[in-house]
Amino acid sequence: MSPSAEQWAAAVAAVRSAGAGDEVLLICHVNPDGDALGSMLGFALGLRRLGFTRIQATFPGQFSIPDPYAGLPGLDLLVPETDAYGDPGMVMVFDVASESRLGGLAGRLAAAPRSVVLDHHASNTGFGQVRLVDPLAAATSVVAEQLLSRLDVPLDAEIAECFYVALATDTGSFKFDMTTVAVHELAARLIATGIRPGEISRRIFDSKPFGAMKLTGEVLGRAVLDPAAAGGLGMVWTYATLSDLERYSQPPYVLDTLIDPVRSVAEADVSVLVKQVGTREWSVSLRSKGAVDVSGVAISQGGGGHRLAAGFTGFGEPDDVVATVRRLLDDFLN
Numbered sequence: 001m002s003p004s005a006e007q008w009a010a011a012v013a014a015v016r017s018a019g020a021g022d023e024v025l026l027i028c029h030v031n032p033d034g035d036a037l038g039s040m041l042g043f044a045l046g047l048r049r050l051g052f053t054r055i056q057a058t059f060p061g062q063f064s065i066p067d068p069y070a071g072l073p074g075l076d077l078l079v080p081e082t083d084a085y086g087d088p089g090m091v092m093v094f095d096v097a098s099e100s101r102l103g104g105l106a107g108r109l110a111a112a113p114r115s116v117v118l119d120h121h122a123s124n125t126g127f128g129q130v131r132l133v134d135p136l137a138a139a140t141s142v143v144a145e146q147l148l149s150r151l152d153v154p155l156d157a158e159i160a161e162c163f164y165v166a167l168a169t170d171t172g173s174f175k176f177d178m179t180t181v182a183v184h185e186l187a188a189r190l191i192a193t194g195i196r197p198g199e200i201s202r203r204i205f206d207s208k209p210f211g212a213m214k215l216t217g218e219v220l221g222r223a224v225l226d227p228a229a230a231g232g233l234g235m236v237w238t239y240a241t242l243s244d245l246e247r248y249s250q251p252p253y254v255l256d257t258l259i260d261p262v263r264s265v266a267e268a269d270v271s272v273l274v275k276q277v278g279t280r281e282w283s284v285s286l287r288s289k290g291a292v293d294v295s296g297v298a299i300s301q302g303g304g305g306h307r308l309a310a311g312f313t314g315f316g317e318p319d320d321v322v323a324t325v326r327r328l329l330d331d332f333l334n
């Protein structure tokens, strides 16, 4: 269900009732991607246009910005979790499907006198005072742009670049099923501000260090195709360890898009990338071409996501994690 007229009105009222001098803390999910950062920073710039003077944007965990997003407008508003306002007058949350994805910042949301949650995950667990959760939106930036429009903030090139990066990221460069007429209409309005889609796409999709290319080759080289998995629909999987990253001197974010070549395998409906994040701890990316709802698997393991793209944290060795996914797929298909 998309947000109701009452929910939109409540969100507008929450922002309008905060004073321009109030501290506003914007939070997106741990290990932020293009939609998390883009929707949050675009909205933060919109708040600045509204006259707010005390704005911080942050996310939990390690404070590192993936290189593709290092040039985003509004980054001057970004602070590490440890520097974030302790007692903000308003908290706004972007692209976060469950409170666990807020890490140590969940308490700020709970304590805030005003809070607004903007999201597009069908698996959103329902938290925060005002909830703008639209599972039909291709990206959280779609929701953020609608709220700015209802607050009468016009799009400018800086806001538009943030929202465009978010939209392009979450639609897989305008390729996924969620790429509707409305998505292209929004993209057109964003481009009309003068931003350069070719240059932005090159930066966020088509630029990587040589070492990342070599690492990709090694991780793809060890992929396994399991044609009998997922009720015979097929599953392809591979894994990347922290020592792989170290060997090629690469930061973890280079693994964020590695699921894309894996999921292009024609013989498998389901693809899995198991990325090491700690000792016997793995961040698992799941993709489906349509026959299987992988969010069910992710949610059953404490994660979340969308029908065709989901994730969770797994434990043990990569073989164990994949065996669990294989078993759950069979359970869900039976």
Ligand code: 5GP
Residues within 6 Å of the ligand: 097, 098, 101, 121, 256, 259, 284, 285, 286, 302, 303, 304, 305, 306, 309, 310, 311, 312, 313
């Ligand atoms: P990715 O595989 O690109 O990291 O994530 C795919 C989708 O699953 C995204 O929508 C992301 O928000 C969601 N997702 C990935 N990992 C987790 C997780 O651990 N918990 C939750 N709630 N969602 C996740």
Ligand code: MN
Residues within 6 Å of the ligand: 035, 036, 095, 120, 139, 140, 170
């Ligand atoms: Mn998103």
